[in-house]
Structures are given as C-alpha cells and as structure tokens.
Amino acid sequence: MKQLLRRFAFALAMLLAIGFVPVQAQTVAPKTLVLYDAPPGTQFEKLGFSYAIMLRNLLGHFDAQVDLVPVQNYTAGKVNAYDATFYLGAYYDNSLPAAFLSDASTTTKTMVWFKYNLWSVAWNSAYTFQQTRGFGFSGLRGMNAAPSSANPTPGFFDTITYKSKPFVKYYKFDSAAGVVNADPDIGVTAITDPAKATAVVNVSNPKTGEVAPYVVRSGKFWYFADMPFSYIGPRDRYLVLTDLLHDILGVSHPESHKALVRLEDVGALVSVQAMKTLTDYLYGKKVPFSIATIPYYVDALGAYNGGTPQYVPLSQATNLKTALNYAVARGGEIVMHGYTHQYGNMKNPHTGVSGDDYEFWNIVANTPVAEDSTNWALGRLNAGVTDLHNNGYAPVAWEAPHYQGSALSSRAASTVFSTTYQRVVYYTADKPNFNAATSKDFAVGQIFPYVIKKDYYGQRILPESLGNIEYDIHTIDPTSNYNYTWQDIVTNAQYALTVRDGFASFFFHPFWLEPELGVPGFADFQKVIDGISQLGFTWVAPSKVQ
Numbered sequence: 001m002k003q004l005l006r007r008f009a010f011a012l013a014m015l016l017a018i019g020f021v022p023v024q025a026q027t028v029a030p031k032t033l034v035l036y037d038a039p040p041g042t043q044f045e046k047l048g049f050s051y052a053i054m055l056r057n058l059l060g061h062f063d064a065q066v067d068l069v070p071v072q073n074y075t076a077g078k079v080n081a082y083d084a085t086f087y088l089g090a091y092y093d094n095s096l097p098a099a100f101l102s103d104a105s106t107t108t109k110t111m112v113w114f115k116y117n118l119w120s121v122a123w124n125s126a127y128t129f130q131q132t133r134g135f136g137f138s139g140l141r142g143m144n145a146a147p148s149s150a151n152p153t154p155g156f157f158d159t160i161t162y163k164s165k166p167f168v169k170y171y172k173f174d175s176a177a178g179v180v181n182a183d184p185d186i187g188v189t190a191i192t193d194p195a196k197a198t199a200v201v202n203v204s205n206p207k208t209g210e211v212a213p214y215v216v217r218s219g220k221f222w223y224f225a226d227m228p229f230s231y232i233g234p235r236d237r238y239l240v241l242t243d244l245l246h247d248i249l250g251v252s253h254p255e256s257h258k259a260l261v262r263l264e265d266v267g268a269l270v271s272v273q274a275m276k277t278l279t280d281y282l283y284g285k286k287v288p289f290s291i292a293t294i295p296y297y298v299d300a301l302g303a304y305n306g307g308t309p310q311y312v313p314l315s316q317a318t319n320l321k322t323a324l325n326y327a328v329a330r331g332g333e334i335v336m337h338g339y340t341h342q343y344g345n346m347k348n349p350h351t352g353v354s355g356d357d358y359e360f361w362n363i364v365a366n367t368p369v370a371e372d373s374t375n376w377a378l379g380r381l382n383a384g385v386t387d388l389h390n391n392g393y394a395p396v397a398w399e400a401p402h403y404q405g406s407a408l409s410s411r412a413a414s415t416v417f418s419t420t421y422q423r424v425v426y427y428t429a430d431k432p433n434f435n436a437a438t439s440k441d442f443a444v445g446q447i448f449p450y451v452i453k454k455d456y457y458g459q460r461i462l463p464e465s466l467g468n469i470e471y472d473i474h475t476i477d478p479t480s481n482y483n484y485t486w487q488d489i490v491t492n493a494q495y496a497l498t499v500r501d502g503f504a505s506f507f508f509h510p511f512w513l514e515p516e517l518g519v520p521g522f523a524d525f526q527k528v529i530d531g532i533s534q535l536g537f538t539w540v541a542p543s544k545v546q
Contacts, residue, residue, distance in 0.1 A: 029063040030083040037091035038070035046428040048090040050442040074100040089116035110220040133218040134196025138188040155207030156184035160237040163498040170231035183230040234492040243499045259537035260505035265355040268297030268317035274513035275323035283330040288541035292337035295387040303351040338401040339384035360405030368406040377409035396543045397421040414458035421462040449502040466492040466506040471519045486524040490531035
C-alpha cells in the first residue's frame with residue numbers, strides 16, 4: 001500500500017386540526033429573523049450564534065433573506081418586519097427583553113421557539129400565553145437518573161417519531177471520566193385547548209414509557225422541545241426540523257428524491273483498474289457519478305517514497321489522467337477536491353501526503369493555517385482549476401479536503417466555484433481560538449439533506465447526507481479501526497426519505513477494491529447503489545441538480 005488507507009468520514013457535528021390557521025404557500029422569498037442567546041462574559045456567549053448559523057444555512061434552501069440578531073438586541077415590533085421569526089433558546093434562563101416576550105406572546109406572524117426559556121412568557125400571567133396559544137409549559141426533563149458504571153444508560157426522552165421513523169438522539173457516556181455526551185433536556189408542554197394547539201410530533205422516553213409533545217403548533221406559533229442542531233446525524237431529529245421548515249415557512253416543495261454518488265480521493269496514485277471497475281459498473285447501471293479529484297500529488301516527507309519527497313503534477317499523473325479520461329467518457333464529472341489535499345511539509349495530522357491530510361485547516365493545532373487569508377486560499381483554488389483546465393478537465397464543483405477549511409477559504413471557494421458538494425464546518429469567528437480557558441469561539445459541522453442555495457459563507461451546496469463505507473482494517477492501518485457498512489448507508493437513505501425533497505448522497509473510496517485489503521468493497525458498493533435505487537431515488541449528476 002502506497003497511501004494511508006484511513007480517510008476521515010465527516011464526524012464534526014457534535015459540540016444540535018381544528019381551528020388552525022392554514023399555511024399559505026409562499027410566493028416570494030421569505031424574510032426571516034433569527035434571534036439567539038449571546039450571554040456576554042460567559043463561555044457560551046457564541047454557542048447560540050453557532051446554532052443561528054446552522055439555521056441560517058437551512059433557510060438558504062428556501063431562498064430566504066436571513067438576519068441574525070442577538071436576542072438582547074431585540075426592539076419592540078421588530079417581528080412585524082419579517083415573515084417568520086425564530087428564537088433559539090440555547091442558554092438556560094437567559095434574561096429576555098420584555099419587548100420580545102410581549103411580541104412573541106401576541107404576534108400573528110410566524111414565530112418558532114426552540115428549547116429553553118419558554119417559561120419566561122408561559123409562566124408570566126401578564127402575557128396570557130396559555131389562553132392565547134392553547135398550551136402550557138410544565139418544565140424541563142433531562143436524564144431519568146444520573147448515569148453510572150452500574151447504570152450507564154438510565155434513559156431520557158430520546159426518541160422522536162416522525163413519518164413512522166424513530167429518530168433517536170445521540171447519547172454516549174464515558175464511565176471512566178463520568179462525562180455524558182448528549183443533549184437530554186427537553187421542554188415539556190401540555191395541550192390545554194385542542195382547538196388552538198396540537199402536538200405535531202411526539203417524543204418518547206423508552207425507559208419510562210412516557211410520551212410528550214416534541215413539536216407543538218398553535219396557529220403560526222411553533223415550539224420545539226429541544227435544540228435540534230446539537231449532536232446531529234443522518235438519522236437524527238434534525239431531519240424532522242429540515243422537513244417541517246417547509247410548513248413553517250409556507251414554501252411548498254414537491255416530493256422529490258434524488259441520489260448522488262462520488263468516488264473519493266482520486267489522485268495520482270489511484271488504481272486504474274479499481275476506477276475502471278467502478279466506472280463500468282455505474283455506466284452499465286446508467287448511474288451518473290462524480291470523481292473527487294486531487295490535481296497535484298504531494299508526498300512532502302517521502303512517507304510512501306522511501307523518505308524521498310515526491311511531487312506529481314497533473315500533467316505527469318498518468319494513472320490519474322487515464323482513470324479520469326475513462327470515467328469522463330462514460331459520464332463521470334470532475335469535482336475538485338483540494339489542490340494538494342495536504343498542507344506544507346508537516347503531518348496534518350497523518351503523513352503529509354495528498355489525500356491523507358487537511359489542506360485548508362491546521363487540524364493538529366485546531367486553528368487556521370499560518371498563511372490563512374483570502375489571497376492564499378484563492379491562489380490554491382485557482383492553481384487547481386488551472387491545472388485541471390490545462391489538462392482538459394472542467395470541474396463542476398468544489399469539495400474541501402476532509403470537509404474542513406477556514407472561514408476565509410470557504411468564502412474564497414464561493415467566488416471560484418458556483419457549487420460546492422460537501423458537508424461544511426462553520427466558525428463563530430474568522431480567526432477562531434478554541435482554547436477553552438481563553439476563548440468563547442465555537443465550530444460546528446453541518447450535514448444537509450437538500451440543496452442549500454446560499455449558505456453563511458455564500459456557497460451553493462450540494463448535499464452529502466449519508467456518509468461512506470468504512471472497514472476495520474487496523475491490522476494494516478491502525479487509524480482505520482471502525483466499520484460503517486453498506487446497510488448503514490441504505491438505512492440512512494431510508495431516513496432521508498422523510499424529508500420531502502431529501503437527497504440520498506454518499507461517497508466511496510476506490511482503494512477499497514484493492515485485493516490486499518481483503519474487504520468486499522466492490523460487492524458492498526453495488527449493494528448501496530441497488531439499495532438506494534430500490535428505495536425510489538433518482539440518480540443525478542452534480543451538474544444537473546437544480
């Protein structure tokens with residue numbers, strides 16, 4: 001094996017009726033206000049902002065105009081200037097302006113409230129919330145009991161049922177450290193006037209058998225019992241929000257389910273035979289596909305070349321050009337996947353070799369790279385595009401290496417490429433500092449179930465929503481030590497169907513076809529393609545996605 005086999009799957013996403021007013025189809029782009037908690041002087045000052053960025057991105061699916069405003073800056077009557085207002089209650093018992101509470105309790109415009117602090121209006125008799133909205137707020141519920149080594153999973157309200165699918169919230173308990181990784185809190189509500197309010201979606205506590213409303217709707221007022229941007233994944237209740245946004249905004253998108261497949265990390269040393277096998281299969285199935293192409297191969301430290309640095313420009317990359325020419329002639333489209341897909345002369349974090357390491361982010365220090373700037377990023381982006389064009393290839397989209405680049409590089413990409421095709425990491429600062437003792441910055445990774453027409457960085461994004469096949473081959477490569485099966489991918493696709501215009505989009509590394517690995521890569525790849533096809537998705541090429 002000449003290259004490190006392990007490739008990072010994207011994992012940074014954790015730090016997420018009677019008497020009803022009918023939803024009217026929106027004929028123009030909605031104007032929306034996103035209010036978020038930003039308690040000054042606390043370590044969570046920017047947490048709410050990170051969630052606001054994620055919501056702003058989803059609203060980009062609807063061509064929405066979005067204003068992001070700290071809730072403490074709210075002024076009386078502001079909701080009247082917007083079609084919809086969202087309040088992200090991310091900080092427990094945050095002090096909310098009286099003007100906001102008054103407007104939220106009485107507005108006839110669309111108002112969506114998430115998780116915390118509903119008690120500020122629901123328990124204050126001055127606002128007659130329960131009489132007006134038809135439901136009351138009972139309190140918060142979290143873990144059924146404190147987890148322990150003896151009882152590591154005491155349970156909580158973790159299962160949201162939507163369109164007959166159980167969306168189970170993420171939970172992990174580190175018994176050695178006594179640390180829970182989860183967001184178990186929900187706001188418990190009760191319908192008091194069924195003529196005014198109803199539970200649109202419920203959440204259950206499997207350990208106790210209790211059921212509570214997860215999404216409550218009263219006319220144009222909506223309440224979500226938790227923060228659906230925390231701990232998101234391809235089978236998470238986050239998808240419930242992404243689908244319900246159509247109803248909340250009154251934007252009618254027809255039922256439509258498309259599928260995308262991308263061959264990943266294709267560089268100078270790619271196996272031509274593996275690429276031909278995959279290309280022939282997809283071409284024979286009439287499945288359009290794309291190839292995530294690395295234009296310039298760099299092994300800066302000679303990790304795979306006996307200690308001698310190796311550099312292979314596209315003009316000399318015989319294997320790569322042979323594979324690309326064969327694929328393009330059979331409908332394959334080029335996605336530029338970094339310029340070198342590694343950074344300088346350092347292990348970032350693995351080998352310094354193209355395909356193994358990050359390029360636009362220093363993952364070792366978890367900071368932007370030293371050279372990070374718009375001009376530096378543009379230099380690399382334009383160099384890659386020029387190399388591809390000079391060798392006869394026209395990239396249709398951009399994909400950041402390991403889905404992570406700095407804020408400046410992401411903005412730069414939006415000026416070079418009309419389309420990106422990936423998941424994205426977002427930051428609450430252009431030059432973030434994640435030192436817990438000195439910084440309040442946050443980074444959040446986001447999966448998209450559908451096309452985002454314009455995100456926080458100005459990118460049009462095609463989704464990669466299902467993940468990728470992985471095998472535990474730690475005896476060959478210690479960093480490749482977990483399994484993510486073809487069944488996992490197809491199950492994710494089943495959940496994608498709950499979003500009315502949700503995509504089934506995954507990627508696959510051609511190196512899994514290499515015989516010495518001893519894994520059923522090609523057979524499993526075929527099972528994914530067949531499984532997604534049988535679910536009724538229509539395969540499309542990236543350039544054909546509207």
